[in-house]
Amino acid sequence: MTTTTRLFATTALALATMASAAQAATWRYAFEEAIDEVQGVFAQKFKEEVEANSDHTIQLFPYGTLGESADIMEQAQSGILQFVDQSPGFTGSLIPEAQVFFVPYLLPQDTETLATFFKESEAINEMFPELYAEQGLELLTMFPEGEVAITTKEPFESPDGLNEVKVRTMTNPLLVESYRAFGATPTPLPWGxxxxxxxxxxxxxxxxxxxxVESTKMYExxxxxxMIGHNNFTTAVMANKDFxxxxxxxxxxVIGNAIDAAFEHIIEYQDGLHEESIEKIKEAKPSMTFTTLSEEERAPFKEAAQAVEQEFLEMTGEGGQEILDQMKKDLEEAESGTSG
Incomplete structure (x- = not known):
């Protein structure tokens, strides 16, 4: 074998090895919940779909295995992680417009309308990807995780009832403003x-x-x-953009198809989950009291929420106004589509 032939063969082998490595990579995916909670269920379905339709392997990292939310976002931006699932509640410091998901009473409670909105929203699918890209992130999808409930040591039925009550919030400026408007003393803390x-x-x-609330035993x-009906928890799945x-x-x-399959799966998975969780809590702690405020009782909270929307616009300027206007339009279309 001549030197040229050997060189050609060696180069071909190296290229084949590189191609094989590219075809069979291990991709790392971290999220903010346990493996059996909503984000974990989504991640498992995504993993299943990717591995069934490619030579790649997905390695999952539930909450706590790689640190707190801020840690996994840094790892995703630096390329240590290929995928990350994180609520806009934490991403809001990077992308102020993402705090729109914390404007109280913006999102509807009807689950069918919510699913349609997240799937078809122009704001989510066209406007937000550009904002995430500026932070080195490819926005793959957003999805709802369920109506937000407030757990407290004492009962309340109005903003006056939350006076001087310290309520933990994510490190999100708009969420802090929401609870201040609701009469409470917002207290940002890491989940741990x-x-x-x-x-x-x-x-x-x-x-x-x-x-x-049930899985983390907050009822203890x-x-x-x-339930004051103020929000539905939203989360976002992203990839490192360079990757x-x-x-x-x-x-x-393959990734897009896996995301679509996982989205449909998680919407179906959540059907009845809210009610099932309440029953589990009642069984574990019969003394736990559950209250859903009436529309009349919610009125003072809704009135307070108007100031929070204005605060969002002051934080985000023209870009925030465009996002909010588009989201309201998208929500109207989702409502008419599901009710028609």
């Missing part, structure tokens, strides 16, 4: 500190979807669950 802070009365309340350190842009069209299609 919440149970202990409630146990020692450093805080007296927190908010989350009902499945999360609070006594009242109140995503470096993929072939076929690989991007």
């Amino acid at each position: 500190e919440v149970y202990g802070a409630l146990q020692t009365n450093i805080i007296q309340g927190q908010e989350n979807p009902m499945f999360f 350190v609070t006594d009242y669950v109140t 995503y842009d470096g993929l072939s069209e076929e690989e991007q299609q």
